[in-house]
Amino acid sequence: MTLAPTERRAERVEAEDLLDSYLTAQKARKNLSDYTLRNYANDLRQFFDYLDEEGQGLRTVDRLLVRGYLSSLVASGLANASVSRKVSTLRVFYRYLRNEDILDVDPMLGVRGPKKEQRLPRFLTQGEIETLIGAADKVTPQGLRDRAILELLYAAGLRVSEVVGVEVANVDLDDQTARVFGKGARERLVMMGRPAVRAVERYLDEGRPMLAKGPATALFLNRDGDRLSQRAVQIMVRKCAVAAGLEKTVHPHLLRHTFATHLLEGGAELRVVQTLLGHANVDTTQIYTHVTDYSKRKAIEESLDGIARIEEERRKSREQRRG
Numbered sequence: 001m002t003l004a005p006t007e008r009r010a011e012r013v014e015a016e017d018l019l020d021s022y023l024t025a026q027k028a029r030k031n032l033s034d035y036t037l038r039n040y041a042n043d044l045r046q047f048f049d050y051l052d053e054e055g056q057g058l059r060t061v062d063r064l065l066v067r068g069y070l071s072s073l074v075a076s077g078l079a080n081a082s083v084s085r086k087v088s089t090l091r092v093f094y095r096y097l098r099n100e101d102i103l104d105v106d107p108m109l110g111v112r113g114p115k116k117e118q119r120l121p122r123f124l125t126q127g128e129i130e131t132l133i134g135a136a137d138k139v140t141p142q143g144l145r146d147r148a149i150l151e152l153l154y155a156a157g158l159r160v161s162e163v164v165g166v167e168v169a170n171v172d173l174d175d176q177t178a179r180v181f182g183k184g185a186r187e188r189l190v191m192m193g194r195p196a197v198r199a200v201e202r203y204l205d206e207g208r209p210m211l212a213k214g215p216a217t218a219l220f221l222n223r224d225g226d227r228l229s230q231r232a233v234q235i236m237v238r239k240c241a242v243a244a245g246l247e248k249t250v251h252p253h254l255l256r257h258t259f260a261t262h263l264l265e266g267g268a269e270l271r272v273v274q275t276l277l278g279h280a281n282v283d284t285t286q287i288y289t290h291v292t293d294y295s296k297r298k299a300i301e302e303s304l305d306g307i308a309r310i311e312e313e314r315r316k317s318r319e320q321r322r323g
Contacts, residue, residue, distance in 0.1 A: 002055035011057025015048050018058070022096050031185040033161070043089040058097070061107045066090070070113065080114040087113035123258040128246055129154055132237075133195075135244035144207030145220055145228075146236050148199040152178070153237075153252055155196035157259035157277050159183075160230045160252040166219040168204075173197050190276065 003011065022044075023037050050069045051057055073083045090108055097103040124132065133150045137143020152163055162180040170179035176192045192200070200219075213225025220228040233252055241250035248254075260277055 003057060003060065008052060008055060008057060011059065012048060012052060015051075015058050018097065018102065019044055019048075019093075021100075022093055025096065039085075040089055040093075043086045044093055046086070047090060059103065063107050063109070063111060066107050066111050070111075074114060084113035087111065122248065122254060123261040124246075124248070124250070124254065126262070128244075128248070129255070129258055131244040132240055132246060132250065135240040141207040141210035142223065144199075144203040145211065146240065148196070148203040148207075149220060149228075149233060149236070150240065150255070151196035151199040152192065153255040154259055155193045156180075156190040157256045157263075158190065159256060160233050163252075164218070164220060164228050164230055164233060167217050168208075168219050169217065171200065171219060173201055 019041060023041060026032055026040065027037060047069060048058075050072065051061065051065075054065065054068075056065060070083060070087065073086065074080075087108075091111075094103070094106045094108045098106050133147060133154070136147035136150055138147065149163055152158055152166075153160070156178065158180060159182065162182055165181055166178055172178070176194070176197050177189050178192060179187065179189055181187050208219075208221060211221040211223060211225060216225055216227070218227035220233075222228050222232060237250055237252050237255070241248070256277070263276070
């Protein structure tokens with residue numbers, strides 16, 4: 001049954017109020033970033049708009065209506081991964097409404113999103129990562145800072161949010177460790193290799209004192225003496241990639257992919273890599289085994305192609321001698 005215009009307006013006002021309550025609860029319970037909360041709000045408001053068009057409200061939604069919404073998303077050309085994310089957002093939102101006794105029925109029960117297309121993470125070769133890190137200026141305070149950041153992103157497999165969140169007090173150069181806070185404010189201890197330790201040590205001795213304007217606690221500072229932003233790190237990584245002459249699109253998370261891939265290629269156990277990356281579920285880490293398997297297959301195929309070329313050249317040489 002289609003709602004009357006006045007009923008639809010009342011439903012939309014209630015939906016917006018419930019959305020605000022939901023976002024507040026999610027932020028308090030999971031300590032989510034503003035960026036994540038904005039994505040949740042955008043996804044849910046898009047669903048609210050669809051309900052308006054269909055003359056429905058949150059309390060009149062059923063499973064068939066939800067499936068119609070998902071079909072409209074797929075028909076619009078939206079990627080399967082994006083549709084799946086919206087399904088997940090709706091599922092958590094309706095679970096919240098059930099737990100708060102706002103709704104008695106959950107229309108998301110039994111609703112599944114499209115199967116995600118599994119895309120293998122890209123990564124840099126050992127030579128490319130060395131060239132990238134080497135592209136950072138080795139003299140200026142900002143250059144010393146940038147080199148230390150690149151070393152940490154790769155050597156510790158940090159997310160960009162984690163690297164800008166590192167505090168000076170949480171770095172132990174003697175133990176070669178740093179304490180970071182990942183998704184959901186989960187704390188973990190990460191290891192640093194000797195190159196990373198040397199880069200951070202030099203930055204602390206020669207770079208950071210030139211950037212600090214007061215009693216700042218952040219490890220990485222901008223030229224104003226404030227904590228460096230994630231955006232600034234993203235821009236810096238791209239600039240270093242261009243300076244290094246790398247043709248690939250390089251971003252901070254690519255260094256994290258490279259860290260995980262190189263560890264597994266070196267024989268590290270999957271569970272160890274999971275711990276170092278701070279993944280809550282080993283299934284998230286499992287994707288990197290597919291990357292290393294693909295790399296091995298590719299190397300074998302290239303070797304076989306090389307052998308075939310050599311054999312062909314020998315065959316031609318024998319035929320020429322006979323002729």
